[in-house]
Amino acid sequence: METGHRQDQRTATERRRTELLEAAERVVLRDGPEASMNAIAAEAGITKPILYRHFGDKSGLYRALAKRHTDALLATLRSALDSPGDRRDRVEATLHAYLSAIETRPQVYRFLMHPAETPAADGEKGFDVGRHQAPLLRRMGEDLGEVIAERLDLGPDSRQVARIWGHGIVGMMFAAGDWWLGERPCSRDELVRTLADLLWGRLTLAGDRAGSQGL
Amino acid sequence: METGHRQDQRTATERRRTELLEAAERVVLRDGPEASMNAIAAEAGITKPILYRHFGDKSGLYRALAKRHTDALLATLRSALDSPGDRRDRVEATLHAYLSAIETRPQVYRFLMHPAETPAADGEKGFDVGRHQAPLLRRMGEDLGEVIAERLDLGPDSRQVARIWGHGIVGMMFAAGDWWLGERPCSRDELVRTLADLLWGRLTLAGDRAGSQGL
């Protein structure tokens, strides 16, 4: 029967694909994002052309690899966003979830956020600033914006405001987390509380320092 | 006279260096960060080894090139931070300065923020997540943290809080700016006002949407 054969082939191909992705993951986690296609192929027990047949080119493989992790991380964040408690509790839980994720697997984090993307391979020559480099940031920003828009009443332009805040808050989390992960200047808990304080407007309430011209 | 010669040579070398940097800048602005050393050398009217004598390796050249722009941008931001008006005015002025900078020269922005950094060239194999990739973000965060610490009284742990906020606010500005630059979903003014609202605690004040479980 033809369709049976075809389907067998299709699922077999998919399984092979995930096997290759797992091999690639092992290498990337060991050698960092600059892992070569040869190394990945060797780890998978095969040779380069097969990788190319499955993923087109290197950035294709990397995109496939990134998608798994971004999906997982986004699911984690979504569930933290749905955790019990008041608004502040939820925000803190989400920050904790993010920081905990990047803390326990810094190699994965580095791969997702600082991908290297060797040849850029744009094709079209538009000014598409920042389209390929860190899709995770964008997706997180969009997702958070949607959640905010769903749950908060922000007056007219509610959706627009929610999107801006989504990207802004995600960026805050990202930059603070990146810095924290590199320098470890304080405990995770302290970082979370201080960032939440920032979102809660403590910046507005702080007094000017004596002798300063005021911020 | 020896010192005269030495000094002539030194200044001549420095002038040559800036000439090479200017050529590199032209190429990078034309071809993006993936510009090859050959292309840069050709633009400067010379060949590769000279570039290597001056800058050591590619990342050396890129660092030298980046330093000029980061210094310039940081100076702009510092002066916006010192602009007249109340605290809110200063924050908005700074956001405007940043967004205006990335808007008018997106190629420079892309080069600074998404450098590509081909071989990673770590040397030491530590888990130095995110040390080379976007020094600008780190520097902006540190600088803003210092300014906040100088000017605001944040109680005990003041310096720590200020640093965290510095990196957080810079990250907010960065991610929102990157997204805005790519999609242009609203005017610069609206973006600035909405981000300032976020910092001013409007997130805390917003009411839950009917039918939602509350954020």
Added chain:
DNA sequence: CGTACTTGTTACTTGCGGTAACAGCAGTCT
């Protein structure tokens, strides 16, 4: 059986980062 398709190979091209090795051209020291 031949046809078609998938999996795999070896061997190649192209291009880039980086490095010898060498040549010329100041000015300096003896």
Added chain:
DNA sequence: AGACTGCTGTTACCGCAAGTAACAAGTACG
């Protein structure tokens, strides 16, 4: 004058990684 130093610049190469033919084998289908 002539040897030494230090700069500018070259050509020609190495090593390596991305990506691509071209070809070999197994296997379901008519």
